[in-house]
Amino acid sequence: GAEVLSDIGALTAEAALAFALSS
16 A cells, blocks of 8 residues: 555655666
């Protein structure tokens, strides 16, 4: 439920940040 969505959101944000920094 909410915990899974929060985990996915955190992973997505982390991946997006890493992608932005590596670009």
